[in-house]
Structure formats: structure tokens, C-alpha cells
Amino acid sequence: MDFEEKIIVVDEGQSPMRIDKFLANKLFQVTRNKIQNGIKNEWVTVNGSLVKANYKVQPSDEIIMQIPLNAEYDGVVLPEDIPLDVVYEDEYLLVIDKAPGLVVHPGTGNYTGTLVNALVHHLQNSDLPVLPGNSMDRPGLVHRIDKDTSGLLVIAKTEAVLSHLAAQFHEHSVQRRYQAIVWGQPDPADGTIDAPIGRHLKNRTMYATYDQEEAELAKNAVTHYSTIQSYYYVSLIECRLETGRTHQIRVHMDSIGHTIFNDEKYGGDQILKGTVFNKYKQFVENCIKICPRQALHAKSLGFVHPVTEKPMYFESPLPADMQGVLDKWDKYVEDRIDKFEN
The missing domain is CATH 3.10.290.10 (RNA-binding S4 domain)
Structure with missing residues (x-):
């Protein structure tokens, strides 16, 4: 923007x-x-x-x-017939598995073609509830994920359900786990990042971590991560959010030197770990072609149903683009082991 x-x-x-x-x-x-x-x-x-x-x-x-710039928009959300991957739906809410590249709600440069436009069409209803403090172009939204992040979102159909779900997010009782491919091998392999996050002082489209002494510039943010598997120069990790700040995982992992793979905004589209050989550079470029976005996926979502009071839990498989990158790195590691053993 x-x-x-x-x-x-x-x-x-x-x-x-x-x-x-x-x-x-x-x-x-x-x-x-x-x-x-x-x-x-x-x-x-x-x-x-x-x-x-x-x-x-x-x-x-x-x-x-x-x-x-170019922010002419009247705030009216028009229904659009855009395919949605609905994994659960009842009369009170629905859970959607968002594809990478799909913007969640209208905004500068993306006034149409968003998940909200698709949602209004799917429900045949533009009178969905809006969370207090949000603009009218975010109907039904309890939380968001970035355009190029894939995975699970819950949508509220009524004001009571919206309020109940928002309270669960506020109380940090919602279970949210993300999987990401990051540069390097985190050390320790499992850990917690407790660092406030706020707007970057020089680039207002980015976020940054701040010292506890600078907390007035930021909001409390806590991410728990664990390493699932390492592939020499990249690793597959899982993150559990204790808070839900904008770009939280992207900023926190970058702050400890393990930027998310192909996260252009935070420098993950550069080769941050590995060799200087052209063959390796070509290998990484091929991986970026397979996954042309930040390798971050909202894998699981758990909450209490606001009406039935039953625990709800959903999981989304790793998308094909991220799995394709892991398959290539798996082959890379296998070839590397064969080279040193033979």
C-alpha cells in the first residue's frame, strides 16, 4: 500500500x-x-x-x-460469486479454509474480489453483524489473516454469536495453531517469544518488536513455537498464538533471525541461510516459484460454540504450495546425506 x-x-x-x-x-x-x-x-x-x-x-x-493513495471507496460490500472452501456451517456461524492470495475484506487497492464479497454472496445476506470499532466493510469477521496466509477463519452470522466469539478471542481461550516454513533452524528448537509489537517507525505498512521499556509504542504479544522438522537451511515450525497482533508470527520469527520463507515484506524472499553456489540459488528460486507467498498457514482453530456450548475444533491440511516446497527440501536433504555417505 x-x-x-x-x-x-x-x-x-x-x-x-x-x-x-x-x-x-x-x-x-x-x-x-x-x-x-x-x-x-x-x-x-x-x-x-x-x-x-x-x-x-x-x-x-x-x-x-x-x-x-487511490483510496476512493464508498464502503458498500457487493456480493461476488467467488468460490469458498466452507469446512463447517450452521445457522449461527461458519468456518472457512481461506486460500492464499485471497484478501479478507475490502481495502485500499482491493475493493472487490475479497473473502467478504464472497461471503455476502454465499449467505445471500449483506446485513451481517459488525464488530464494534470495525468499519462496515468487515461484516461477520471475528478475526483476520493476511492476504497471503492460508487457513482457517470463523465467521459469525448474528450479533450475539459475534460478541461471544470476540470475547473468546479477547480471553485467549481460542485455540489457534499455525505452521510455517522459516529460514534456519531455531535454537532452542522449541520456545516462547514474548516481545511487544507495534507499527514500524519508518515503514507504516510493517510492524516491529519493541523492548519492554518501549511498551508504550506497542502491544503485548506472545508466540509459542516448536520445530516439527529441520531441512538444514529451513525448518517447518508450528506456532501457538497467545495474543493476536497484526503480522505477529511474521514479526516474531523475524525478530529471532528465522524469517518466514518467501515473506517479501520482512526479507524472507532473500536467501538468508545456505551456500553461495549458483546451483543452490537456483534451487531456492525454484522453491519460491512453487510457493510465491509467505509460507504461513493457519492450520487449526478451536473454540466453544456460542449457542450449543459444544467444543468445536477444525484442522486444515498444509496447502499444496507449502507441501511442494517441503518435498523439494526433503529431496535436497536426502541428496546431501547420500553425497556425504558415499
């Missing part, structure tokens, strides 16, 4: 005013609703710190707002 940066220094004689109203008066081409959404998306800072929409500007405040 590309941004235009606006910097505004509040006049010395300015009386206290809500920042969303102040910016709407200053930025005539940006609606107050878009400004409020920008504040929620953490695209607005005052004197280098994030604020809420009810913050009242003070004289000499320096306000920086990142405005998404």
Missing part, C-alpha cells in the same frame, strides 16, 4: 479540538470517517505517538497522517 504523508503543526492560538474534527477541517479531500479509520489503523501520530479519535489537539502539536 502506498501512502501520501501529511504533516500539520497546530497553530499557537488553536483551542482544544478533537483530532478527527480538526483534521477533517484541515484536509478537505479526506472525510471524517476516513480520518477515524486512519486513526484506528494507526496511520496518525501526534508528536510521534499514536492517539485515539477523541484526543484533543494542543498548540504546537505536530500531526503526521499517512493517507492511502
